[in-house]
Amino acid sequence: xxxxxxxxxxxxxxxxxxxxxxxxxxxxxxxxxxxxxxxxxxxxxxxxxxxxxxxxxxxxxxxxxxxxxxxxxxxxxxxxxxxxxxxxxxxxxxxxxxxxxxxxxxxxxxxxxxxxxxxxxxxxxxxxxxxxxxxxxxxxxxxxxxxx
Amino acid sequence: xxxxxxxxxxxxxxxxxxxxxxxxxxxxxxxxxxxxxxxxxxxxxxxxxxxxxxxxxxxxxxxxxxxxxxxxxxxxxxxxxxxxxxxxxxxxxxxxxxxxxxxxxxxxxxxxxxxxxxxxxxxxxxxxxxxxxxxxxxxxxxxxxxxx
Numbered sequence: 001x002x003x004x005x006x007x008x009x010x011x012x013x014x015x016x017x018x019x020x021x022x023x024x025x026x027x028x029x030x031x032x033x034x035x036x037x038x039x040x041x042x043x044x045x046x047x048x049x050x051x052x053x054x055x056x057x058x059x060x061x062x063x064x065x066x067x068x069x070x071x072x073x074x075x076x077x078x079x080x081x082x083x084x085x086x087x088x089x090x091x092x093x094x095x096x097x098x099x100x101x102x103x104x105x106x107x108x109x110x111x112x113x114x115x116x117x118x119x120x121x122x123x124x125x126x127x128x129x130x131x132x133x134x135x136x137x138x139x140x141x142x143x144x145x146x147x148x
Numbered sequence: 149x150x151x152x153x154x155x156x157x158x159x160x161x162x163x164x165x166x167x168x169x170x171x172x173x174x175x176x177x178x179x180x181x182x183x184x185x186x187x188x189x190x191x192x193x194x195x196x197x198x199x200x201x202x203x204x205x206x207x208x209x210x211x212x213x214x215x216x217x218x219x220x221x222x223x224x225x226x227x228x229x230x231x232x233x234x235x236x237x238x239x240x241x242x243x244x245x246x247x248x249x250x251x252x253x254x255x256x257x258x259x260x261x262x263x264x265x266x267x268x269x270x271x272x273x274x275x276x277x278x279x280x281x282x283x284x285x286x287x288x289x290x291x292x293x294x295x296x
Contacts, residue, residue, distance in 0.1 A: 017218045030219045031258055040221060047216040068195040068213045070165045070228045071178045073188060080218045101291060110179055110293055115286040127289050135288045138263040139272070141226075142281050143249060145258055 002095045005049035005061065010038045012058035013049060016082055031146070050099045052083065052092040059087040062096035064103070069111060076104040078114035097130065115140075150243045153197035153209065158186045160206035161197060164230055179294070198247045200231060200240040207235040210244035212251070217259060224252040226262035245278065263288075 005013060014034040021030045040046040052060035060083035067077035078100050083093045104112040116123045116134065124134055153161060162182040169178045188194040200208035208231035215225035226248050231241045252260040264271045264282065272282055 021219065032217075032219055032221045036221050037218075040216065046214065046222050063216075063218055065216045066194065067215060067225065068188065068211075068227055069180075070185075070211055071169065071180055073180045073184050074194050077215065079216055104291070105293060108293075112291040112293070114289045116289050118285055118287050124287070130291075132289050132291050135290065136284075137266055138288050139266050140283045140286050141262045141264050141275050142283065143252070143260040143279070144281075145253060145256075145260070 001053045002050055002092070002099050003053070005041060005051045007038065007042050009049075009051050009058055009061075010034060010041060013037065013051065013061045013063070016058070016061060016084070017080070020082055047079065048103075050096055052087070052096055054087055054090070054092070059084045060092050060096055062100050064100050066109075067113065072110040074107075075109045075111040075113060076100060076107070078112065081114075093126070094130075101130075149201045150198055150240075150247050151201070153189060153199045155186065155190055157197075157199050157206055157209075158182060158189060161185065161199065161209045161211075164206070164209060164232070165228070168230055195227065196251075198244055200235070200244055202235055202238070202240070207232045208240050208244055210248050212248050214257075215261065220258040222255075223257045223259040223261060224248060224255070226260065229262075241274070242278075249278075 011034050014037050018027065018030055021027050041049060047063055047065040049061050049063040051058045062078060063080045064076055064078045067075050069075050081093060081096055101112060116127060118136065127134060159182050162185050166175065166178055169175050189197060195211055195213040197209050197211040199206045210226060211228045212224055212226045215223050217223050229241060229244055231244070249260060264275060266284065275282060
């Protein structure tokens, strides 16, 4: 079952975020905290989320925010989409993605953006089946200010 | 001279956005309007901007917004940086970029993101000289809802 995230889901969402970072051997890269995530989702509204539930627990989430394009105005940016490995191929990821697409349509934005790792061919095929464009033309530039 | 954009700058910024789209032969891709850009910058605050002035006119701008990272929390996203061709190599672009970096530092965010086209070697070198990481590992996924 897919539904909007509620305050009670924050620690489950954060556990999934942290678990993925540990799986990727980058636990120290997560400087976010469960308290900050709570504020960002439900106080300052820096982001919004859907959760997937199965057998009474949160087994996946999609997290998004309103970004901006000079050409298109406000757009929806899907920051993260994750489903526990044992619940993949159940349709949960597809429904979490579709829920964000529906938000973009409901808010009448002109575009929805996200990113996918170039080696993640199963995700790329998944997005292409959804009708998305996957574009290798842009590179990510980043500054890290980790001292903060 | 670099300064925060003011309401009186909106039509000059929009002309630069539109001019670039015409140069790129994609004028119809700009569905944003000068009225919407005004609201986004000064009413809803979906985005913020700096302008570069020379000889009494706006000759460049940088436009940014607050994005979100599940790992880092709120981050600064530089959406657009543009300087009129005849004012390049004057340091205006560098100062417009540095102004946004300073915002990121002042707000104590952990990261500042942007994108650069893979063939734009002069921009890539510019960013690398600034100390940025340029990462080709992620591909952009996009849905367009142009009917809205």
